[in-house]
Amino acid sequence: MPKIIVLIVDDEPLIRMDLAETAAEAGFVALEAANADEAILLLEAQDDIRILVTDIDMPGSMDGLKLAAAVRRRWPPVVIIVTSGRVLPATSDLPAATTFLGKPYSTRSMSAALRQAASEILPEPGKA
Template structure:
């Protein structure tokens, strides 16, 4: 609580269905100085993206249930909202077989938080103020 919070924190949408992993990601994002926004499902994430044009970064688990593959959702986000940056995580290494959307980054679990936070900061370094509709 002794840390000062930046006035203009960029929101980061965290899409994770596992409660403990979601809480860890929320804590990581907040500790890094971003505004964490949580989604418990893909459907919830899409609703949030429709309502929050200020979100420019999505941190998403590829191992989401209910049929639709995480990589397909990431591609759909990239196609619908091109300015959004995407970080994808999964419990397995996908190697060469995974076709990532443009500008998306992939990390295998267990993730090293320093890598994730570094990627977030790098991705958000070029993002200006305002919403993605203006980009």
């Protein structure tokens, strides 16, 4: 069974690297992007990304909430986890079926969120 690919989007390199390590230790393949623009390019280039983990506060053309909304519209099967240490978004600010984790979160809670996200991934049509 192929490993699930997680796209991690955070403008803080150390946080992004730590998240990638957490994802790898939990059995996922991690891709990294420093902002929403890089994330969109990766999503357009690689059609097997199944989980998005994004911070809210990021520089660039869109923040993490706008990125999450764009991903939900363009890539509906992608499971989304949004994080922030500064913003506590209202449920109505998050796209449907999005998990929020406040920073600082533990490695254990992120691993659990990734495992939960993996359990929500639906098989692609014709690949059951």
